[in-house]
Amino acid sequence: MSTPKAPEGYDRHAFEPFAVTVDLAVLTVREERLHVLLVQRGQEPYAGEWALPGGFVLPRESAETAARRELAEETGLAGAIVEGLHLEQLRTYSDPDRDPRMRVVSVAFTALVPGLPEPRGGGDAAEARWLPYGSYGPLAFDHDRILADARERVGAKLEYSCLATAFCPPEFTLGELRQVYETVWGVELDRPNFRRKVLTTPGFVRAVEGPPRRTGGRGKPAALYRAGEATALHPPLLRPEGRST
Amino acid sequence: MSTPKAPEGYDRHAFEPFAVTVDLAVLTVREERLHVLLVQRGQEPYAGEWALPGGFVLPRESAETAARRELAEETGLAGAIVEGLHLEQLRTYSDPDRDPRMRVVSVAFTALVPGLPEPRGGGDAAEARWLPYGSYGPLAFDHDRILADARERVGAKLEYSCLATAFCPPEFTLGELRQVYETVWGVELDRPNFRRKVLTTPGFVRAVEGPPRRTGGRGKPAALYRAGEATALHPPLLRPEGRST
DNA sequence: AGCATTTATAGTCAAGGTGACTCTTAAGGA
DNA sequence: TCCTTAAGAGTCACCTTGACTATAAATGCT
Numbered sequence: 121m122s123t124p125k126a127p128e129g130y131d132r133h134a135f136e137p138f139a140v141t142v143d144l145a146v147l148t149v150r151e152e153r154l155h156v157l158l159v160q161r162g163q164e165p166y167a168g169e170w171a172l173p174g175g176f177v178l179p180r181e182s183a184e185t186a187a188r189r190e191l192a193e194e195t196g197l198a199g200a201i202v203e204g205l206h207l208e209q210l211r212t213y214s215d216p217d218r219d220p221r222m223r224v225v226s227v228a229f230t231a232l233v234p235g236l237p238e239p240r241g242g243g244d245a246a247e248a249r250w251l252p253y254g255s256y257g258p259l260a261f262d263h264d265r266i267l268a269d270a271r272e273r274v275g276a277k278l279e280y281s282c283l284a285t286a287f288c289p290p291e292f293t294l295g296e297l298r299q300v301y302e303t304v305w306g307v308e309l310d311r312p313n314f315r316r317k318v319l320t321t322p323g324f325v326r327a328v329e330g331p332p333r334r335t336g337g338r339g340k341p342a343a344l345y346r347a348g349e350a351t352a353l354h355p356p357l358l359r360p361e362g363r364s365t
Numbered sequence: 366m367s368t369p370k371a372p373e374g375y376d377r378h379a380f381e382p383f384a385v386t387v388d389l390a391v392l393t394v395r396e397e398r399l400h401v402l403l404v405q406r407g408q409e410p411y412a413g414e415w416a417l418p419g420g421f422v423l424p425r426e427s428a429e430t431a432a433r434r435e436l437a438e439e440t441g442l443a444g445a446i447v448e449g450l451h452l453e454q455l456r457t458y459s460d461p462d463r464d465p466r467m468r469v470v471s472v473a474f475t476a477l478v479p480g481l482p483e484p485r486g487g488g489d490a491a492e493a494r495w496l497p498y499g500s501y502g503p504l505a506f507d508h509d510r511i512l513a514d515a516r517e518r519v520g521a522k523l524e525y526s527c528l529a530t531a532f533c534p535p536e537f538t539l540g541e542l543r544q545v546y547e548t549v550w551g552v553e554l555d556r557p558n559f560r561r562k563v564l565t566t567p568g569f570v571r572a573v574e575g576p577p578r579r580t581g582g583r584g585k586p587a588a589l590y591r592a593g594e595a596t597a598l599h600p601p602l603l604r605p606e607g608r609s610t
Numbered sequence: 611a612g613c614a615t616t617t618a619t620a621g622t623c624a625a626g627g628t629g630a631c632t633c634t635t636a637a638g639g640a
Numbered sequence: 641t642c643c644t645t646a647a648g649a650g651t652c653a654c655c656t657t658g659a660c661t662a663t664a665a666a667t668g669c670t
Contacts, residue, residue, distance in 0.1 A: 137382030138422070140459070140470050177383070179468060183459035212457040212472045214385070214428035223424060225385050225470070227457045280525070280601075295646070313629065315648070320627090333637095339646025340636040355627075356525075358600060540617070558658065560619070565656090584617025585665040600656075613669085620663075627656080634649075640642090 142187040143174035145270035146231045154253040159245030166260035183227040195239035195248040206286040230270045232286040280356040285347035293342035323350030384469045387432040388419035390515035391476045399498040404490030411505035428472040440484035440493040451531040477531040525601040530592035538587035568595030
């Protein structure tokens with residue numbers, strides 16, 4: 121229970137205090153690859169190395185609030201973007217030795233964003249950038265593990281939720297939506313079957329009215345869709361085999 | 366990121382320290398009802414009211430370690446039981462006002478246990494008891510919400526994992542396993558169909574050799590099974606309709 | 611003892627979802 | 641113009657699932 125009662129033999133204020141932070145695994149799909157939002161650390165330890173954006177939870181903030189604030193501060197993403205972000209708690213990392221200096225418990229979040237608002241460094245971060253998943257050396261702290269957990273979680277949620285639309289702009293083609301699945305799962309999906317599955321799932325997507333069509337790419341222009349009101353995917357859209365990548 | 370850098374204008378040690386606790390939602394199936402392990406609080410606030418077992422994370426502990434220790438302390442469950450427990454992080458609750466006295470961030474865990482080791486109070490808890498889910502007044506703090514989240518999560522995990530065996534003793538009948546699903550989901554399942562699904566899923570259960578059979582109840586004796594090595598359920602075992610209860 | 615009840619277990623059958631394919635249409639590029 | 645690329649329509653067989661029937665083996669009642 122949450123009783124602030126110190127264990128036998130200890131005075132509560134004699135404890136080394138815990139610091140509570142948030143870490144954000146912000147993912148996007150870009151050029152057919154999964155990208156991660158990373159910041160370059162400005163100070164020791166791990167100065168100059170890549171890390172997940174994040175920072176301290178303030179005394180009057182919830183972890184969710186802190187996550188949004190830190191994301192805006194460190195990446196310069198517009199407030200409106202950060203407000204509307206699909207933010208989800210991943211898990212909490214509490215290994216006593218995860219920070220070499222002091223006891224830090226960190227609540228990790230996952231965010232999925234469409235397109236490519238180019239970030240800029242700010243606040244605590246010397247620089248902020250989108251980097252392809254895995255294209256960097258080891259990250260600071262236990263952030264490699266956090267990121268791996270985030271990817272795993274997102275991959276699983278694509279199966280039984282309509283979350284994939286969070287990776288897409290407000291209007292998107294079924295090809296773009298399929299790209300999300302293929303990129304996160306690291307597999308190729310059959311176009312007609314994917315189309316059938318998405319369109320026969322009630323509320324997954326809604327067709328945009330006067331058939332505008334996307335231009336620009338090769339091939340036949342595709343119809344545009346918006347995210348539907350459904351959030352769950354029943355029955356699920358299972359990834360083909362043992363997970364790849 | 367986890368950088369212990371205080372925000373502008375603050376010295377790190379000027380912060381009101383955070384307390385970090387763990388809360389445990391320990392669930393079992395008993396007499397065809399979902400039961401929850403609750404403790405009666407010994408002190409203010411909420412003295413005398415029911416709450417989830419849990420307590421402080423010590424300076425050199427991870428949240429997982431603290432969860433097991435607190436569970437053993439407050440419920441008197443045998444160390445061996447607590448060791449082997451299926452313990453899973455649920456999420457972290459960080460609302461600044463969730464504890465009336467000070468800033469407490471709590472990492473919640475879910476545990477699924479078989480049968481009925483009767484608990485006894487201990488440590489911080491005046492009493493510890495199994496109570497049917499929902500059969501109590503409002504719990505202390507935000508524990509009602511934590512418990513609701515736990516139930517929701519467990520219900521969802523039954524669909525796509527082999528977790529249901531964690532509710533069963535080492536050897537169990539398919540009827541007992543089916544009871545788990547029916548109790549958690551609050552629905553009735555078709556016996557032959559459930560049997561087929563479980564038996565055709567590779568690694569879900571293994572038949573116990575020399576056909577011993579369970580006696581005691583009414584009806585034809587059932588064959589015994591053990592949990593198999595599989596952890597995921599592909600394809601999933603979906604609950605019938607919109608979730609009940 | 612005999613019968614109803616309860617539960618386990620073995621099947622059957624049809625509907626629906628899925629994977630593997632084929633074919634046509636409509637764009638851009640060489 | 642022809643080739644390439646991708647969208648979108650449609651087919652077919654297989655597998656899973658839900659609904660249901662039937663039989664076996666125990667208990668409890670009368």
